[in-house]
Amino acid sequence: MHDAVLLNETVAAVLGVKSLPKAARLQAGGIYVDATFGRGGHSRLLLSHLADDAKLTVFDKDPTAIAVAHELAATDSRVQVIHDSFATLTGSLNALGIAKVDGLMADLGISSPQIDDGTRGFSFMRDGVVDMRMDTTRGQSVGQWLEQVDDETLANVLYEFGEERHSRRIARAIKQMDSYESTLELAEVIKVAHPNWQRGKHPATQSFQAMRIFINNELGDVDSFLAQSIEMLKTGGQLAVISFHSLEDRRIKQFLQRHSKGQYPEDENLPMPPKRPRYFSKPRRIGPSKTEIADNPRARSAWLRAATRSDVIVSTN
Structure with a gap:
C-alpha cells in the first residue's frame, strides 16, 4: 500500500483553493496533470473534485503504476494515461491536442510499493537484483552500470546525488565486488566500507539514493519538467510539487524564487537591463502535520511547494 503524502494539501493547491471542502465537491472544470501517478492517491482525490467535462492526464515511468492508471482510466473517461517521464510533458500533451493546462502536480521520488518490492532493487533491506530503474522496460540497470563504471565516476555520483562524504572509499569497495546481483550483498559492502554511521540511518541509504x-x-x-511548466500552465494555473530530499527541494525552491521575482543574471553588455516576466506568484511551502507524520512516517521529510502561474512584467531598473 502507498499512502499519498500531503494529499489534501496538494489537491487543494493544484485546484487553487486554500482547503478542500469537507462536505461538498468543487466540480472544477479544466485540464489537469498528475505528473507522477504512482498508485493514484492524488489523482483519485482530484477527480472527485473535478466536473464531468474536466480532463486529467497522468504520467508515470513505472509499468506497474501505469497498469493501475489504465484500470482507473477504464472506469473514468476523464483520465488519459502516458507511460513516460514527466520530462516529456510538452511533447506528450501536445500530441494529445493539449496546449495549456489549469494545474500540474507531482510527487517526486520513490513510492512505498517500489521500495517494498525487493525484485525492483530499490531497497537495501530486501534482497533482489541491483536494478533500481523506475521504468523496467528500457534503459540500463544499476547493476549493469556498476559493471562498467570506473571508481572515480562512481565516487562522483555517490557524492553528487547522495551527498555521501565517504564516496571514494565506498566506491573502491563496490568496484572490488565480483558481481552486482544482490542488493543485500551490495548494501553489506557499503556498510563495511562506511567509516562513520549515523545513528538510526542505514549506512547504505545515501549510496542507494x-x-x-x-x-x-x-x-x-525535474529540471526539465519545471522549465516546461512555464509554457504549459495557463495564466492563473497552479503548480504543486512534493519533494522528499534536499537535492529536489532546492531545485524547486530556486526555480520558483527565480521566476517569481523576475530576476535573472544580468548581461553586462546590455546598456539597459530589459524588462522581464515574473512567471509565478510568491511560492508557498507546506509541510505535513504532526498527525500525518504519526500516521505515515514517510511524510516527515516531505515538502510541498506551490505557486500560481502569472504573466507580470517587471523592470530590473
Missing part, C-alpha cells in the same frame, strides 16, 4: 537518482536521471527530469 545516489545510484537510483543517477540511473533514472531524476534531477534532470
Whole structure:
C-alpha cells in the first residue's frame, strides 16, 4: 500500500483553493496533470473534485503504476494515461491536442510499493537484483552500470546525488565486488566500507539514493519538467510539487524564487537591463502535520511547494 503524502494539501493547491471542502465537491472544470501517478492517491482525490467535462492526464515511468492508471482510466473517461517521464510533458500533451493546462502536480521520488518490492532493487533491506530503474522496460540497470563504471565516476555520483562524504572509499569497495546481483550483498559492502554511521540511518541509504537518482536521471527530469511548466500552465494555473530530499527541494525552491521575482543574471553588455516576466506568484511551502507524520512516517521529510502561474512584467531598473 502507498499512502499519498500531503494529499489534501496538494489537491487543494493544484485546484487553487486554500482547503478542500469537507462536505461538498468543487466540480472544477479544466485540464489537469498528475505528473507522477504512482498508485493514484492524488489523482483519485482530484477527480472527485473535478466536473464531468474536466480532463486529467497522468504520467508515470513505472509499468506497474501505469497498469493501475489504465484500470482507473477504464472506469473514468476523464483520465488519459502516458507511460513516460514527466520530462516529456510538452511533447506528450501536445500530441494529445493539449496546449495549456489549469494545474500540474507531482510527487517526486520513490513510492512505498517500489521500495517494498525487493525484485525492483530499490531497497537495501530486501534482497533482489541491483536494478533500481523506475521504468523496467528500457534503459540500463544499476547493476549493469556498476559493471562498467570506473571508481572515480562512481565516487562522483555517490557524492553528487547522495551527498555521501565517504564516496571514494565506498566506491573502491563496490568496484572490488565480483558481481552486482544482490542488493543485500551490495548494501553489506557499503556498510563495511562506511567509516562513520549515523545513528538510526542505514549506512547504505545515501549510496542507494545516489545510484537510483543517477540511473533514472531524476534531477534532470525535474529540471526539465519545471522549465516546461512555464509554457504549459495557463495564466492563473497552479503548480504543486512534493519533494522528499534536499537535492529536489532546492531545485524547486530556486526555480520558483527565480521566476517569481523576475530576476535573472544580468548581461553586462546590455546598456539597459530589459524588462522581464515574473512567471509565478510568491511560492508557498507546506509541510505535513504532526498527525500525518504519526500516521505515515514517510511524510516527515516531505515538502510541498506551490505557486500560481502569472504573466507580470517587471523592470530590473
